[in-house]
Amino acid sequence: MKLVSMRVDGMTCSECASEVRSALERQSGVHGVQVSLSEGEARMSTDDVVDPSNLLALVREAGFESSIMDVRNIEWV
Numbered sequence: 001m002k003l004v005s006m007r008v009d010g011m012t013c014s015e016c017a018s019e020v021r022s023a024l025e026r027q028s029g030v031h032g033v034q035v036s037l038s039e040g041e042a043r044m045s046t047d048d049v050v051d052p053s054n055l056l057a058l059v060r061e062a063g064f065e066s067s068i069m070d071v072r073n074i075e076w077v
Contacts, residue, residue, distance in 0.1 A: 009064060
């Protein structure tokens, strides 16, 4: 699994944050999406097969600009 953090620009209201969250949740293999309007960020865990560039495309299709801030491997103990 991976932990992905991304910057999301253009969110101006809670409805915008909901749209971003919904767009990311539609991607198979994405779990636990959290979107912060105040920080302009989205965080989620993903299966290893999920390509972060696909996540950027989903956010752009929802009408927002985005960039990957961090991708970390999560190791379960």
